[in-house]
Amino acid sequence: MSTADGETGEIVFEGKVASPGLVTGVLAVQTQDRSPDRVSRPAGDERAALAAALAEATVQLQELAGRADAMASEILEFQIALLEDDALIEPALEKIDEGASAAEGWTAVLDAQIVDYETADSAYFRARSADLRDLKERVLRLLTGGDERRSGVPADSILVADDLTPSGFLEIDWTRVRGAAFLAGSPSSHVAMLARSRGVPLLVNLGVEIGPECDGEPAILDAVEGRLVARPGPSATAEYQARFAERAARTAEEAGYLGRPARTADGRPVSVMINVDDPALLEGADPGHCDGIGLARTEFLFLGEGALPDEETQVAVYGRLLDWAAGRPVTIRTLDAGGDKPVPGLTLIGETNPFLGFRGVRLSLARPDVFKVQLRALARAAARGPARIMLPMVTVPSEYAEARAILNQAVEELRSEGRPHALPALGMMVEVPAAALAIDRFDADFLSIGSNDLVQYVTATSRDDGRLVRLHDPLHPGVLELIERVVAHGRSRGIEVSLCGDMAADPAYLPGLLDTGLDRVSVSVAALARTKAAIARYGGGPGR
Amino acid sequence: MIARTENARRAEGQVMLAHPVGLHARPAIKLTKLAKSFPATVRLRADPDAPWTDAKSIVKVMGLKVPQGAVLYFEAEGAEAKAAIAALVALVERDFEG
Numbered sequence: 001m002s003t004a005d006g007e008t009g010e011i012v013f014e015g016k017v018a019s020p021g022l023v024t025g026v027l028a029v030q031t032q033d034r035s036p037d038r039v040s041r042p043a044g045d046e047r048a049a050l051a052a053a054l055a056e057a058t059v060q061l062q063e064l065a066g067r068a069d070a071m072a073s074e075i076l077e078f079q080i081a082l083l084e085d086d087a088l089i090e091p092a093l094e095k096i097d098e099g100a101s102a103a104e105g106w107t108a109v110l111d112a113q114i115v116d117y118e119t120a121d122s123a124y125f126r127a128r129s130a131d132l133r134d135l136k137e138r139v140l141r142l143l144t145g146g147d148e149r150r151s152g153v154p155a156d157s158i159l160v161a162d163d164l165t166p167s168g169f170l171e172i173d174w175t176r177v178r179g180a181a182f183l184a185g186s187p188s189s190h191v192a193m194l195a196r197s198r199g200v201p202l203l204v205n206l207g208v209e210i211g212p213e214c215d216g217e218p219a220i221l222d223a224v225e226g227r228l229v230a231r232p233g234p235s236a237t238a239e240y241q242a243r244f245a246e247r248a249a250r251t252a253e254e255a256g257y258l259g260r261p262a263r264t265a266d267g268r269p270v271s272v273m274i275n276v277d278d279p280a281l282l283e284g285a286d287p288g289h290c291d292g293i294g295l296a297r298t299e300f301l302f303l304g305e306g307a308l309p310d311e312e313t314q315v316a317v318y319g320r321l322l323d324w325a326a327g328r329p330v331t332i333r334t335l336d337a338g339g340d341k342p343v344p345g346l347t348l349i350g351e352t353n354p355f356l357g358f359r360g361v362r363l364s365l366a367r368p369d370v371f372k373v374q375l376r377a378l379a380r381a382a383a384r385g386p387a388r389i390m391l392p393m394v395t396v397p398s399e400y401a402e403a404r405a406i407l408n409q410a411v412e413e414l415r416s417e418g419r420p421h422a423l424p425a426l427g428m429m430v431e432v433p434a435a436a437l438a439i440d441r442f443d444a445d446f447l448s449i450g451s452n453d454l455v456q457y458v459t460a461t462s463r464d465d466g467r468l469v470r471l472h473d474p475l476h477p478g479v480l481e482l483i484e485r486v487v488a489h490g491r492s493r494g495i496e497v498s499l500c501g502d503m504a505a506d507p508a509y510l511p512g513l514l515d516t517g518l519d520r521v522s523v524s525v526a527a528l529a530r531t532k533a534a535i536a537r538y539g540g541g542p543g544r
Numbered sequence: 545m546i547a548r549t550e551n552a553r554r555a556e557g558q559v560m561l562a563h564p565v566g567l568h569a570r571p572a573i574k575l576t577k578l579a580k581s582f583p584a585t586v587r588l589r590a591d592p593d594a595p596w597t598d599a600k601s602i603v604k605v606m607g608l609k610v611p612q613g614a615v616l617y618f619e620a621e622g623a624e625a626k627a628a629i630a631a632l633v634a635l636v637e638r639d640f641e642g
C-alpha cells in the first residue's frame with residue numbers, strides 16, 4: 001500500500017523487511033512494463049526487433065565476458081557464439097514469417113534446443129540447457145523492453161524491481177548499489193537470504209506498482225520499519241537523519257563485541273560461527289571474530305559453472321575455507337540441490353512440490369557418482385584442517401547409514417591410492433520434523449538445526465510466499481518445542497547441537513532459542529556483530 | 545590422422561577426440577571459429593554413418609554432443625578445402641590449445 005502527500009510530493013510505500021538496513025539513494029525503477037498486450041506488427045518489424053535484441057544481447061554478453069572468470073567466460077562465449085549462429089536465427093525468422101512475434105519465434109526455437117540438451121546422456125551437455133535458458137530470457141527481456149539489464153543498476157541507487165531470481169541478484173554489484181525494494185517476493189526466499197548474508201537492505205512484497213515516474217527520484221529505504229519513502233519531505237528526512245545516526249552508533253557498539261567470545265549477560269558462553277555460501281564473502285572477514293564455519297553451502301560450486309565440479313576443484317575450494325578458518329572447525333554441507341536451488345543436469349524438472357521432493361541427501365544418495373566425488377574431496381580436504389561433513393534433509397536413519405557407507409568407501413579408496421586424507425566427522429541437519437521428533441533414532445556425530453526449512457515444514461507455510469508471513473513464525477510453540485527436543489537430546493547424549501538458520505541472526509528470535517538451552521549458533525558474516533551483541537544482552541539486561 | 549585430397553576443391557580428414565569432457569563449449573567454439581575462417585563449406589560428423597553437419601554452426605556442433613574418445617570426421621568443399629581440413633585436424637590433435 002502507499003500514501004501520497006500532495007504538498008511535498010512524498011510517497012510512502014509499505015513493504016516487509018527481508019534484510020535490515022536504513023539507506024538513502026536514488027530510485028532505479030526496473031519493473032516489468034505492464035502495458036496491454038502487444039498489438040501485432042508486420043513480420044518485417046518483428047524481424048527487425050529480433051535482430052536488434054540479438055545484437056544488444058551480444059553487446060551485453062561481451063561486456064560481461066570481459067570481467068568474468070574463466071568458468072563464467074566460457075559460458076558467455078558459448079552464448080555469444082549461439083547468437084551469431086544462423087542455425088538458431090533462421091528458424092526463428094521463419095516462425096516470424098509464419099505470423100509469430102519475435103518473442104514467440106525466439107521462444108519456440110530456444111525451447112526446442114533446451115529440451116534437446118535436457119535429455120542428453122552426459123551431465124555436461126545436460127547442464128548446457130541452463131545456458132540456453134539464460135540466453136532465451138536475456139533476449140526476451142530485451143524484446144519486451146520492460147526490464148532493464150540488471151548489471152545496469154546505477155551506483156548509489158535503490159533498485160526497484162518486481163522480484164529477482166538468485167542469479168539475477170548475484171549479477172548486481174551490491175558494493176555499488178545501496179539496497180532494493182521488490183514489489184513481490186518474500187522475506188524467507190533464497191534471494192532474501194543472499195541479501196542478508198551480504199548486508200544489502202531489502203524490502204519485499206510492496207504489493208503496489210511503482211511507476212517509471214519515480215525513476216531517478218531521491219528516496220529513503222527504511223528496511224527497519226518496512227517503508228520506502230520516495231521524494232521525502234523535510235520531516236521524513238530529519239527523522240531519517242536522526243535514526244541513521246542512532247543506527248550508526250548501535251552498529252559501532254555492536255562491532256565492539258566482534259573480537260570477543262560471545263557470552264550472555266549471566267555469563268553463559270555461546271559459540272557463534274558463520275554461514276558461507278560463496279567463499280568470496282570471506283574476503284575481508286576476520287576469522288578471529290567467529291568460532292569457525294558452522295555451515296558452508298556447496299550449491300554455488302554446482303551452479304552456473306558448466307560441468308559438475310571435479311574432485312580437484314572441490315578439494316581446492318574446501319581447502320580455501322579451511323585455510324581461512326585457520327584451525328577453527330569448518331562444517332561443510334554436502335550438495336543441497338533441489339527445492340528452490342535447482343542444479344542443471346542434476347535436479348528434476350517439473351516436480352509438483354520441489355520443497356517436498358527429490359532434494360538434499362535424497363538426491364545425493366540417488367546419484368552416488370556425484371556424491372562420492374564430493375565425499376572424496378571432503379576427506380582429502382580434511383587432511384588440511386578440521387573439516388566436518390553435514391548431510392542436508394535427512395529424514396530416516398538409513399539415509400545417514402547409507403551416506404556413512406559411501407564415505408567409508410571413499411576413504412578406503414583414498415587409502416589404497418595413497419592420497420593424504422582424514423575421516424571427517426559426519427553430522428546431519430535437523431530440518432525435517434519427523435527427524436526432529438525421532439531424533440533419538442539417529443546416530444550422527446553432530447546435529448545442526450536448519451531453522452529455515454524446519455519452520456517452513458512445521459508451519460506448513462511456503463518460505464517464498466509473502467502472504468503467509470504471519471503464519472511462517474519461527475517462534476511458533478510447535479517449532480520451539482522441536483528445537484528444545486533436539487537440544488535436550490544432544491545434551492543427554494553428549495552430541496553437539498547447533499542451529500544454522502536465519503532465526504539465530506534475528507535479535508527478536510535469538511532469546512527464544514537461548515531459552516531452549518541452545519549454545520551454538522551459526523549466522524551470516526553480516527549478522528555476526530548483531531548476534532554477538534544480542535547474546536550479550538540476553539539474561540538480565542534490558543531488551544530481554 | 546588421415547587426410548587425403550581427392551581433388552583441389554574437396555578434402556576429408558579424421559581425428560580422435562582426446563579432450564576429457566568431449567567436444568564441450570570452449571573447444572566447439574574454437575572449432576567453429578576456425579572452420580568459419582575458411583571460404584570452403586566445412587562439415588563434420590562423429591559417426592561415419594551419420595549425416596554431415598555444418599562445422600561452422602555452434603548449434604550444430606554442440607548438438608552432436610560428442611563424447612571423449614569419439615572420432616571426428618571432417619569434409620570440406622570449395623576454396624582452400626585442403627587447408628581447412630589440415631587446420632581443423634591439427635586443432636583437435638593439439639587438444640584445442642592455442
